Amino acid sequence: MAASFPPDIVVLDSEKLLHARLARGKKGARIVQAKSYRLAGNTFSPAVVTPQLTNESSLADVLRRLRAETGRWDRASVLLPDSWFRINILDVPEMPESQKEADEMVRWTLKRTMPLDPALLRVRHEVLSRTPTHAKVLAISAIDQTLAAIEKIFAAAGIDVVLIEPLGVNIWNAITVREPNTSRDRIFFFIREREFTTAVFRGTQPLFVRSRNLNGERTIEQEIKLSASYLRDTLRTESVEQCYLAGSANGELSSVIGEQFGAPVHKVALADFSDSWPDGMDPFESELAACTGVFAA
Numbered sequence: 428m429a430a431s432f433p434p435d436i437v438v439l440d441s442e443k444l445l446h447a448r449l450a451r452g453k454k455g456a457r458i459v460q461a462k463s464y465r466l467a468g469n470t471f472s473p474a475v476v477t478p479q480l481t482n483e484s485s486l487a488d489v490l491r492r493l494r495a496e497t498g499r500w501d502r503a504s505v506l507l508p509d510s511w512f513r514i515n516i517l518d519v520p521e522m523p524e525s526q527k528e529a530d531e532m533v534r535w536t537l538k539r540t541m542p543l544d545p546a547l548l549r550v551r552h553e554v555l556s557r558t559p560t561h562a563k564v565l566a567i568s569a570i571d572q573t574l575a576a577i578e579k580i581f582a583a584a585g586i587d588v589v590l591i592e593p594l595g596v597n598i599w600n601a602i603t604v605r606e607p608n609t610s611r612d613r614i615f616f617f618i619r620e621r622e623f624t625t626a627v628f629r630g631t632q633p634l635f636v637r638s639r640n641l642n643g644e645r646t647i648e649q650e651i652k653l654s655a656s657y658l659r660d661t662l663r664t665e666s667v668e669q670c671y672l673a674g675s676a677n678g679e680l681s682s683v684i685g686e687q688f689g690a691p692v693h694k695v696a697l698a699d700f701s702d703s704w705p706d707g708m709d710p711f712e713s714e715l716a717a718c719t720g721v722f723a724a
Contacts, residue, residue, distance in 0.1 A: 434450060436721055439507055443466055445462070447460065452702030456722060457701065467482055494586075503589070505591045512568060517533065518561065530552070549568065555633070565633060595624045597723075599628075602615070606669075617674050627662060655684075667689065667690035674695075
């Protein structure tokens with residue numbers, strides 16, 4: 428485990444909070460503590476991009492209970508649903524070397540792709556490739572007001588939030604640190620009850636990342652087939668080495684993905700990344716897998 432990150436991780440969504448405490452194991456991380464807590468139904472309200480924290484006392488009460496049950500700790504990483512972020516791969520002209528100017532350029536580029544003022548966003552970016560006149564940039568953004576409100580409630584409980592990231596990004600981190608290097612295409616699906624994430628990587632480079640809320644208009648099988656059609660037409664993903672399926676999935680979905688991409692499908696399991704975990708945590712397998720990914724970079 429990376430010493431720069433605390434062992435405590437909180438996975439938060441609109442309905443629940445999951446706390447996990449990790450330690451080193453012989454083959455990977457050991458999850459020495461894990462427990463889920465329900466939030467009040469009005470803790471978060473739907474909003475553009477990132478839900479708004481509308482019932483601060485609900486989150487504060489759960490954190491007080493969590494601290495009382497788990498002992499003293501003062502730092503944590505926080506993982507949020509993929510759909511609370513916008514993950515963009517941007518073509519940016521003349522990427523400046525200065526961090527401040529680079530941030531301004533990324534926000535200016537985002538303005539052309541998002542229906543809101545980039546000044547409202549908290550943006551983290553990473554340059555994937557660069558030439559003298561062009562850069563390809565991965566940008567992860569969320570509404571700053573919501574993230575700041577979450578951080579404030581944690582701070583009031585005596586917990587410093589050192590990291591806020593999407594769940595799916597960290598599941599992928601956990602996968603890739605254990606996989607051999609490749610230059611071929613790999614496809615990642617992460618399915619939760621109300622959201623669906625698709626990502627394509629060529630070697631280590633992300634080519635496409637999209638997360639969307641599920642509204643019941645289409646089945647998961649239909650979503651996968653539509654994604655496959657789009658990826659084949661747009662990215663020419665015709666030589667896929669491996670597909671990965673995480674979250675609330677079954678054998679039928681694995682078969683659909685395998686048929687669509689003509690590649691083997693690996694169902695991501697917590698046992699891939701962790702030596703041990705507490706009993707009763709099977710419903711949170713993908714969330715706990717993401718927790719191990721915090722330490723994979």
